[in-house]
Amino acid sequence: SLTALPVIETQEGDVSAYIPTNVISITDGQIYLEPELFFSGVRPAINVGISVSRVGGAAQVKAMKKIAGSLRLDLAAFRELEAFAQLGTDLDKATQAQLDRGARMVELLKQPQYVPQHVTNQIISIYAGTKGFLDSVPLNKVAAFEKAMQEYFQTSAKGVWDELNETKALSDELEKKLVDALNNFKAGWNG
Numbered sequence: 001s002l003t004a005l006p007v008i009e010t011q012e013g014d015v016s017a018y019i020p021t022n023v024i025s026i027t028d029g030q031i032y033l034e035p036e037l038f039f040s041g042v043r044p045a046i047n048v049g050i051s052v053s054r055v056g057g058a059a060q061v062k063a064m065k066k067i068a069g070s071l072r073l074d075l076a077a078f079r080e081l082e083a084f085a086q087l088g089t090d091l092d093k094a095t096q097a098q099l100d101r102g103a104r105m106v107e108l109l110k111q112p113q114y115v116p117q118h119v120t121n122q123i124i125s126i127y128a129g130t131k132g133f134l135d136s137v138p139l140n141k142v143a144a145f146e147k148a149m150q151e152y153f154q155t156s157a158k159g160v161w162d163e164l165n166e167t168k169a170l171s172d173e174l175e176k177k178l179v180d181a182l183n184n185f186k187a188g189w190n191g
Helices: 021-026 035-039 062-068 071-085 093-109 119-130 139-154 158-167 172-188
Strands: none
Touching: 062 071, 062 119, 071 093, 071 119, 093 119, 093 139, 119 139, 119 158, 119 172, 139 158, 139 172, 158 172
8 A cells, every 4th residue: 555645834824725725635634834833832833623533533533533522513613613703702601601611721721841631631631631630620730630530540440441441442331430530539639
C-alpha cells in the first residue's frame, strides 16, 4: 500500500483556494492547524470544525466512540459561539453554560508535548468533561483537576480503570461505576 502525507500551507487561512481536490482524494482525511489556536495555547492547534477523517471512528475503541461522538460538533459549535460572544452581546444562561463547558473542554484536551495519554485516561477525562463533572471547576484549575482525577483512578478507583481498560467498552453497569467514582472523586477534591 502507498502512504501519502501531503503538507499544504494555506494563505490567510483560506482553505478552499489552496487545497487541490486530487490531494484531498488521495488522503484518509485532513487536519487543519490554525496559528490563532496555537498562539492562544491550544496544542495541538487543530480546527475540529473543518478537519476530516475518513477512518475516524473505525480506529477508535467502543468506549471512545460512545463518549466522543458529539465532541467534534460540540467543539465546533463552541468556536462559533465564542466568536459570536466576542461581539459583546448579552448571553442567556444556556449559551453562557455552553461557552463555559466548551472552554473547559478545550483546556481538558490540551496535551503537553511528549506526554502521551493512555486511551483509558482519555476516555475518563472526556467523559468527565462532556457529562459536566468539570462545570464547577475554575478554568485555571482544569489541568490540576484532571491530573488529580487520573491519580484517583490509579489508586482509589483502580477497579473501574482496570475494567474500562480491559473491556474498552462502556456498558450501562460500567458507566454507573464510572459516574459513582467521578462523584466520589469530585466530592473529595479540594483543588
